[in-house]
Amino acid sequence: MPKFALFFSFALVFFGVPFCPAQAKRPMTFEDMMQMKRLGETAVSPDGKWLAYSVTSVDLNQNTKTAELWVQAIAGGEPQKLAVGKPGDGGIQFAPDGHSVLFLSGRENGQQIWLADFDPATGATSNAKKLTSIATGADDAKWSPDGHSIVFTSFVYPDCPPISAADFANGNQCNADRDKALADSKVKAQIFTHLLYRHWDHFTGAKRSHLFLVSVDGGMRDLTPGAANDVPPFSLEGGGCGCAFAPDSKELAFTENLDPEQAISTNADVFTLDLTDPAAKPVKVSTSPGGDFNPAYSPDGKWLAWRSQARAGYESDKFRLVLYDRAAKTIKDLLPEFDNWVDEFAWDSPDHIVFVSGNKGQGPVYMVNVTGDDLKRFGKTRGEWSAPHLMDVDGMPWMLGTLVRVDRPAEVVIGNVLEMDDTAVRLRLGASPGGAAKNITKATYEPKAITHLNDALLAQLDLPQMEDFWFTVADGTKLQGFVIRPPGFDAAKKYPVKFLIHGGPQGAWGDSWSYRWNAELFAANGYVVVMINPRGSTGYGQAVVDGVNGDWGGKPFTDLMTGLDYAEQHYPFIDKTRECALGASYGGYMANWVLGHSTRFKCIVSHDGMFNPESAYGSTEELWFNEWEFKGKPWDYYGKPDSENPYRKWAPMMPAKNFKTPTLVIHGQLDYRLDVSEGYQLFDTLQRLGVPSKMLYFPDEGHWVLKPQNSELWYKTVNDWVDQWTGASGSSH
Numbered sequence: 001m002p003k004f005a006l007f008f009s010f011a012l013v014f015f016g017v018p019f020c021p022a023q024a025k026r027p028m029t030f031e032d033m034m035q036m037k038r039l040g041e042t043a044v045s046p047d048g049k050w051l052a053y054s055v056t057s058v059d060l061n062q063n064t065k066t067a068e069l070w071v072q073a074i075a076g077g078e079p080q081k082l083a084v085g086k087p088g089d090g091g092i093q094f095a096p097d098g099h100s101v102l103f104l105s106g107r108e109n110g111q112q113i114w115l116a117d118f119d120p121a122t123g124a125t126s127n128a129k130k131l132t133s134i135a136t137g138a139d140d141a142k143w144s145p146d147g148h149s150i151v152f153t154s155f156v157y158p159d160c161p162p163i164s165a166a167d168f169a170n171g172n173q174c175n176a177d178r179d180k181a182l183a184d185s186k187v188k189a190q191i192f193t194h195l196l197y198r199h200w201d202h203f204t205g206a207k208r209s210h211l212f213l214v215s216v217d218g219g220m221r222d223l224t225p226g227a228a229n230d231v232p233p234f235s236l237e238g239g240g241c242g243c244a245f246a247p248d249s250k251e252l253a254f255t256e257n258l259d260p261e262q263a264i265s266t267n268a269d270v271f272t273l274d275l276t277d278p279a280a281k282p283v284k285v286s287t288s289p290g291g292d293f294n295p296a297y298s299p300d301g302k303w304l305a306w307r308s309q310a311r312a313g314y315e316s317d318k319f320r321l322v323l324y325d326r327a328a329k330t331i332k333d334l335l336p337e338f339d340n341w342v343d344e345f346a347w348d349s350p351d352h353i354v355f356v357s358g359n360k361g362q363g364p365v366y367m368v369n370v371t372g373d374d375l376k377r378f379g380k381t382r383g384e385w386s387a388p389h390l391m392d393v394d395g396m397p398w399m400l401g402t403l404v405r406v407d408r409p410a411e412v413v414i415g416n417v418l419e420m421d422d423t424a425v426r427l428r429l430g431a432s433p434g435g436a437a438k439n440i441t442k443a444t445y446e447p448k449a450i451t452h453l454n455d456a457l458l459a460q461l462d463l464p465q466m467e468d469f470w471f472t473v474a475d476g477t478k479l480q481g482f483v484i485r486p487p488g489f490d491a492a493k494k495y496p497v498k499f500l501i502h503g504g505p506q507g508a509w510g511d512s513w514s515y516r517w518n519a520e521l522f523a524a525n526g527y528v529v530v531m532i533n534p535r536g537s538t539g540y541g542q543a544v545v546d547g548v549n550g551d552w553g554g555k556p557f558t559d560l561m562t563g564l565d566y567a568e569q570h571y572p573f574i575d576k577t578r579e580c581a582l583g584a585s586y587g588g589y590m591a592n593w594v595l596g597h598s599t600r601f602k603c604i605v606s607h608d609g610m611f612n613p614e615s616a617y618g619s620t621e622e623l624w625f626n627e628w629e630f631k632g633k634p635w636d637y638y639g640k641p642d643s644e645n646p647y648r649k650w651a652p653m654m655p656a657k658n659f660k661t662p663t664l665v666i667h668g669q670l671d672y673r674l675d676v677s678e679g680y681q682l683f684d685t686l687q688r689l690g691v692p693s694k695m696l697y698f699p700d701e702g703h704w705v706l707k708p709q710n711s712e713l714w715y716k717t718v719n720d721w722v723d724q725w726t727g728a729s730g731s732s733h
Contacts, residue, residue: 025459025460025461025462026460026461026462026487027461027462027486027487027488027524027525028461028462028463028487028520028521028524029521029524030521030711030712030715030716031060032457032461033515033518033521034058034060034708034711034712035058035457036058036409036453036454036457037055037056037057037453037454038055038056038057038058038065038409038410038453038515039053039054039055039402039409039410039411039412039451039453040053040054040055040056040067040090041053041054041090041091041092042054042387042402042412043092043093043094044074044094044389044391044400045094045098045118045120046094046096046097046098047098047120048074048391049073049074049075049120050071050072050073050074050094050120050123051071051072051073051074051400051412051450051451052069052070052071052072052082052092052093052094052101053069053070053072053092053412053451054067054068054069054070054090054092055067055068055070055453056068058708059708060708060709060712063707063708063709064708065708066087066088067087067088067089067090068081068082068085068087068088068089069081069082069085069089069090069092069103070082071123071125072123072450072451073123074400074414074450079451080123082101082103082116082125083124083125083126084114084116084125084126084127084128085103085105085125086105086107088105088106088107089103089104089105089107089114090103090104091103091104091139091140091141093141093142093143094118094143095118095143095147096143096144096145096146096147097147098118098120099117099118099119099120100115100116100117100118100147101115101116101118101125102114102115102131102141102143102150103116104138104139104141105130106137108130109133109135110135110136110137111137111138111139112130112131112132112133112134112137112138113130113131113132113138113141113150113152113214114128114129114130114131115128115129115131115216116128116129131150131214131216131218132152132214132220133172134154134163134172134212134220135172135173135175135176135179136154136155136156136163136175136179136207137154137155138152138153138154138212139152139153139154140152140153140240140241141241142240142241142243142244142245144245144249145245145246145247145248145249146248146249147216148215148216148249149213149214149215149216149249150213150214150215150216151211151212151213151214151223151241151243151245151252152211152212152214152241153209153210153211153212153231153232153241154209154210154212155207155208155209155210156175156207156208156210156222157174157175157178157206157207158206158208158210158226158227158228159206160174160175160178161174162221162222162225162226163175163212163220163221163222164220164221164222164225165218165219165220165221166221168220171222178206182205190203190205194261195261195262195263195264195621195623196262196263196621196622197621198621198672199234199621199622199672200234200621200672200673200702200703201670201671201672201702201703202670202672208227208228208229208230208231209230209231209232210222210223210224210225210227210231211223211224211231211232211241211243211252211254213252213275221278223252223254223273224254224256224282227256229256229257229258229262230257231254231255231256232254232255232256232268233255233256233257233262233268235293241254242254242255242293242294242295243255243295244295244296244297244304245297246297246301247297247298247299247300247301248301249275250274250275250276251272251273251274251275252272252273252275253270253271253272253273253285253295253296253297253304253306254270254271254273254282254295255268255269255270255271255292255293255294255295256268256269256271256282257269263621263622263623263624264313264623264624264627265312265313265624266290266291266309266312266313266314266315266624267288267289267290267291267312268291268292268293269284269286269292270284270285270286270292270295270304270306270324271283271284271285272285272304285304285324285329285331286306286308286324286331287331288308288309288310289310289311289312290308290309290310290311290312290314290317291308291309291315291317292306292307292308292309292322293306293307293308293319294306294307294344294345296345296346296347297347298347298350298370299347299349299350300350301326302325302326302327302350303323303324303325303326303370304323304324304326305321305322305323305324305334305345305347305353306321306322306324307319307320307321307322307342307345308320308321308322308333313624313627313628314624314628315506315622315624315625315628316504316506316538316545317542318339318340318341318542318545319341319342319343320333320334320335320336320338320342321333321334321335321338321342321345321353321355321368322334323370332372334353334368334370334372335368335372335375338357338375339541339542339543340357340358340359340538340539340540340541340542341357341358341538341539342355342356342357343355343356343357343358343363344356344386344387346387346388346389348367348390350370351369351370352367352368352369352370353367353368353370354366354367354388354390354399355367355368355388356384356385356386356388357539358384358508358510358538358539359377359379359539360468360480360539360540361466361468361480361482361508361509361510361511361533361539362379362382362383362384362510362511362539363383363384363385363386363510363511363512364377364378364379364381364385365377365378365385365388365399365401366378367390376421377422378399378415378417378420378421378422379420379422380419380420380421380422380443380444380445381403381415381420381444381445381446381447382405382444382511383403383404383405383408383511383512384403384404384405384510384511384512385401385402385403386401386402386404386410387401387402388400388401389401390417396416396417396418397416397417397418398414398415398416398417399414399415399417399420399447400412400413400414400450401413403447404512404513405511405512405513406465406466406484406510406511406512406513406519406520407463407464407465407466407513407520408454408458408463408513409453409454409513410513411449411450411451411452411453412449412450412451413447413448413449413450414447414448414450415445415446415447415448416445419445420445420447462487462488463487463520464484464485464486464487464489464520464523465484466482466483466484466511466519467482467483467484467485468480468481468482468483469481469482469483469566469567469570471562471563471566473555473558473559473562474558474562475555477535477544477547477559479532479533479534479535479537479540479544479559479562479563480532480533480540481530481531481532481533481563481566481567482509482510482529482530482531482532482533483528483529483530483531483567483571484519484520484522484523484528484529485523485528485573486523486524486525486526486527486528487523487524489573491572491573493573494573494574494575495526495527495528495573495574495575496526496527496528496575496578496579496580496722496726496727497527497528497529497530497574497575497576497578497579497580498522498523498527498528498529498530498579498580498582498722499530499531499532499564499579499580499581499582499601500517500519500522500529500530500531500582500583500587501532501560501581501582501583501586501587501590501591502531502533502537502583502586502587503583503584503585503586503587503588504536504537504538504585504586505536505548505552505556505586505589505590505629506536506537506538506545506548507536507537507538507586508533508537508538508539509531509532509533509537510539515711516704516705516706516711517584519531521715522582522719525719525723527722528571528573528574530563530564530567530574532559532560532563532564534548534555534556534557534559534560534563535547535548535551535555535556535559536548536556536586548629549628549629549631550629550630550631550646551650552586552589552590552593552629552630552646552650553590553593553597553649553650553652554650556590557590557593557594557597560590560594561598561600564579576600577602578602578726578727579600579601579602579726580601580602580603580604580605580721580722580725580726581594581601581603581604581605582604582605582607582718582722583605583606583607583609584607584608584609584666585607585608585609585673585674585703586609586610587607587609588606588607588608588609588610588674589609589610589611589652590609591604591605591606591607591609591663592606592609592610592611592652592682593650593652594661595652595658595659595661595663596652596654596655596656596658596659597655597658599660599661601661602661602662602725602726602727603661603662603663603664603721603722603724603725603726604661604662604663604664605663605664605666605718605721605722606663606664606665606666606679606682607666607667608666608667608668608671608673608674608678608679608703609652609674609678609679609682610652610674610678611651611652611653611678611679611681611682611685612651612652612653612678612681613626613630613634613646613647613648613650613651614634614647614648614651615675615677615678615681616674616675616678617630617633617634617647618634619675619677619678620672620673620674620675621672621673622673630646630647630650631646632646634647642654652682653681653682653685656685656689657689659685659686659689659691660691661691662691662692662693662721662724662725663682663686663691663692663693664693664694664695664696664717664718664721665679665682665683665686665693665694665695665696666679666695666696666697666698666714666717666718667679667680667695667696667697667698668697668698668699668700668701668702668703668704668705669697669698669699669700669701670700670701670702671701671702671703672702673703674703676697679695679697680695683695694717694721696713696714696717698710
């Protein structure tokens with residue numbers, strides 16, 4: 001397990017304020033949420049003494065978000081802004097020798113890679129210098145293990161000459177000229193000759209993401225010259241460059257999708273490239289027809305691990321952890337009996353991997369050896385972990401990482417691994433992971449906070465903890481729900497309900513903070529918040545995830561209604577006569593489905609929801625999604641009755657004559673996953689039927705509302721709508 005030792009002693013007092021907030025005082029407001037500092041990427045120095053991280057601040061009046069870089073001693077002390085940093089910088093990483101850092105900055109000629117000296121004794125940075133000057137900018141930079149080079153991504157025109165040290169000026173100028181001509185042209189028309197011509201919130205255009213290698217002395221080359229597809233493929237989960245260096249820095253592993261029609265393909269593959277030979281071609285090492293992502297070499301170079309999906313065309317298939325033996329050229333599923341997704345992972349030693357996996361509303365860290373016969377869960381902490389990093393402190397194992405909870409935004413924390421270990425949750429192959437998890441009896445372990453971004457503000461706020469409950473549906477499946485009580489809760493009173501429906505549909509509610517759909521803020525003005533994880537939800541095994549496929553308005557709908565029934569029966573403070581259903585994306589679809597199949601709610605909020613699956617198929621971009629979820633293409637069902645056509649059987653528009661519930665429709669013009677026409681169709685239908693309705697339209701937002709002042713309007717409009725139809729916010733006797 002050990003990676004390195006820290007040469008100083010940890011005193012418990014240095015951790016300062018514990019990770020849980022002080023005595024609550026008042027409900028949170030939207031302005032409070034906008035004042036909170038938002039933790040971004042983190043990096044730990046090679047000697048384990050320093051933490052570098054990004055913090056984003058929101059200026060509501062200026063309608064801006066600005067990131068800044070900080071450095072802080074892990075053993076204590078005040079954080080300090082990166083001395084060579086400027087507002088907007090990001091992507092900080094320590095060099096392998098610990099004596100320099102790289103970061104990304106747009107201070108000169110677009111975003112470029114910058115290097116600076118770092119003093120491991122004091123944490124000071126100095127002598128910043130720009131490394132790259134590529135016309136198309138640099139992103140996702142990563143050090144090679146020997147510290148001699150850096151890999152990064154840049155969006156370039158594939159038909160321009162490759163940007164390389166041999167002919168840098170020609171390739172760079174071609175890209176600069178093409179960008180300028182596009183910006184200067186009075187004609188903004190585009191001609192499409194392929195699908196995926198737009199994606200999420202932008203038109204893809206002629207540029208593609210390529211991988212580049214730059215040495216610290218400035219020599220550069222395009223590692224994927226001429227590639228007509230993005231390297232790495234687009235991923236909502238981030239993942240940076242989607243690439244990794246071998247320990248000797250002589251090989252690079254990366255992901256690429258070579259399928260000719262990427263609008264219907266999820267098949268990203270893992271390739272390796274010999275960096276010592278400029279003429280070398282990539283070699284495909286993955287074999288799965290599904291997606292393969294996030295390759296990472298073991299410290300000894302024996303193994304290459306990645307996250308792998310078995311089924312083609314299904315973006316929500318189980319993410320397995322596989323190992324590729326570089327010598328034998330064989331692949332094995334490391335945890336074939338582990339039934340939840342491997343969300344992110346990192347090598348801890350040549351023999352062990354740590355990974356995060358969503359599990360029943362939490363995001364614990366696990367550790368497994370390379371033989372796969374010893375799987376351990378560090379399950380005594382509440383919340384969702386990310387970026388886990390194991391280290392030795394005076395001979396004791398500690399885990400440092402980012403932890404987020406529904407009642408607290410992300411902070412960097414550290415915990416004693418031995419105290420976090422649930423021995424009753426030690427999972428071995430052949431044992432039932434679900435069964436073993438039920439044996440947890442130990443008290444929750446509280447890690448210590450390293451960062452304290454919002455302590456002063458959080459100490460003023462009443463942010464109730466989330467409670468969970470379990471219920472059983474008609475076919476015997478056990479599902480989970482969550483309740484958040486309003487601030488200043490009085491058990492003698494009755495409270496109205498905001499019933500939140502998650503998106504995906506392969507997603508989940510859990511013990512996690514959100515700035516877009518913040519459960520604490522929804523509860524703050526006197527509401528009980530109820531959240532159910534129905535069929536389709538992650539963290540309960542792949543069978544539950546798959547349970548929504550081809551059955552969008554079936555079992556997931558009855559799961560939601562059964563879960564709400566259970567909450568009404570077991571929480572006497574719920575006023576079931578004053579409930580509003582709210583959902584976005586698939587949650588918006590389900591809000592629309594509820595509109596035609598239930599009158600139990602006083603109001604509905606439908607954000608970016610699918611209303612007409614047939615028209616949604618023709619206006620979306622990731623066609624693999626609709627073809628998987630609705631079991632084919634609309635014309636496959638030509639001539640068949642609606643009962644046999646998923647595009648009509650599960651269409652919220654079909655039972656429109658049943659619409660009675662007052663509905664707020666929200667949609668963004670730049671939402672290309674679910675085109676704005678879906679919102680227009682719903683609103684027009686409601687208006688023609690005479691159903692009380694309102695539409696909030698954002699011309700400058702996509703699938704999510706991200707701009708601060710737009711978010712302010714969103715929350716005000718949503719909460720005012722719920723207040724209007726539930727009889728005003730707050731409780732009643």
